[in-house]
Amino acid sequence: MAYGTLTEICFYLFIIMIVFGALVAVTSQILMKAVMGLALAMFGTSGLYLFLNSPFLALMQILIYVGAVCIMIVFGIMVGYTPRELAAQAIKPKNTLLALLTSLLTLGVLELGLSRTQWVQAIGAGAGDFSLAALGEALMTRYGLAFELISVVLMIAMVGTVAITWNGKRRGLK
Amino acid sequence: MISCNLNTYLIIAVFMLCLGLYGMMQHRSMIGMLISIELILNGAGLNFMAFNRFLAPDPVVGQIFTLFIMGLAAAEAAIAVSLIFAVYRKYQTADPEQISDLRG
Secondary structure (H helix, E strand, O other), X not given: OHHHHHHHHHHHHHHHHHHHHHHHHHHOOOHHHHHHHHHHHHHHHHHHHHHOOOHHXXXXXXXXXXXXXXXXXXXXXXXXXXXXXXXXOOOOHXXXXXXXXXXXXXXXXXXXXXXXXXXOOOOOOOOOXXXXXXXXXXXXXXXXXHHHHHHHHHHHHHHHHHHHHXXXXXXXXX | OHHHOHHHHHHHHHHHXXXXXXHHHHOOOHHHHHHHHHHHHHHHHHHHHHHHHHOOOOHHHXXXXXXXXXXXXXXXXXXXXXXXXXXXXXXXXXXXOOOOOOOX
């Protein structure tokens, strides 16, 4: 009983982390604050992954999103330019209004669809093997090709990143 | 129990998608737009994991898909940050409204 209550409290805590972090990430005009909000939302999502029976994905979420992506964006902010000049310029009210309208419309349509759908479980849903061993085995056998392909994509992204920034530097020196 | 309900997760994912859309249109800087894109991708990953847990017969598929989404998000962030550097060097600004000329 007490254990169940504690889990529910943790669940609500993760949801609050996601909502608050996402709101900060989107509305803050100071970019560093926005990245911190994004990291908070990612932490909350990794907590939800724990509830979804997948501790490995929760760890990967923290490692990749918080550890790699957010840090890279922080580098982008610190090296790139001073954000305060941009933040000082007011956002056009028309822009904000249109953005609000679009997102609220999307939210409404999707929520309507969500409330009217009856989800049907597949046979044996939720009873399969959630363990890390099963995940690793599938990655090495059935999804081996996809695994190799994502490695190739990551390598191309690395080489491309170096190539893009290098080219710009050479042009700047000329 | 609210944590055993599929709709809870889906509503959170929809919320993240819509906030990301709002941020994409409202932010004045390219890095802000990149942050919003990450939020949208995160919502997509949460969706996959929720369906994987409650509806799918094989629980491995959704986890692998979410892993691939994470890998692609990391690659995309790296490319986007380097593109922002290159654009900033060329135009000396990071305001997306001023970077509007094309040249063949």
